[in-house]
Amino acid sequence: PRLAVHFSNKNVYAQLIDDEAGKTIASASTKDQKGGLASASNAEMAAKVGKMIAERGKSAGVSSVVFDRGGFVYSSKVKALADAAREAGLQF
Secondary structure, eight states, rough: OOEEEESSSSOOEEEETTTTTTEEEEEEEEEGGGGTTOOOHHHHHHHHHHHHHHHHHTTTTOOOOEEEEEEEOOSHHHHHHHHHHHHHTTTO
C-alpha cells in the first residue's frame, strides 16, 4: 500500500491506497478532528493526522507502506506527519 499525503492551505489529508486493487484502504484528515480551528494546516495537526492514519491502517491490517509525499518538500509538515505515523506503528 501507498501512504499518500496532500496539504492545502487549510487542511492536511492522508490516504492509504492499494494501487493494485484501485481502492482506498483508510483515510484521515484535519477535517476529522480540527474542531473549528481557523487553520489546521500546520506541523502539529499534520502529526495528529499521521498518528490517526497509522491507527486506521493498523486496524485495517496494514503495517508497512510506501511513503508518497506528493511532490511536497520533506520538511516541517511532511516530516511531522511521517514521524508520527512511524511512531504509531507504520513502517516505511
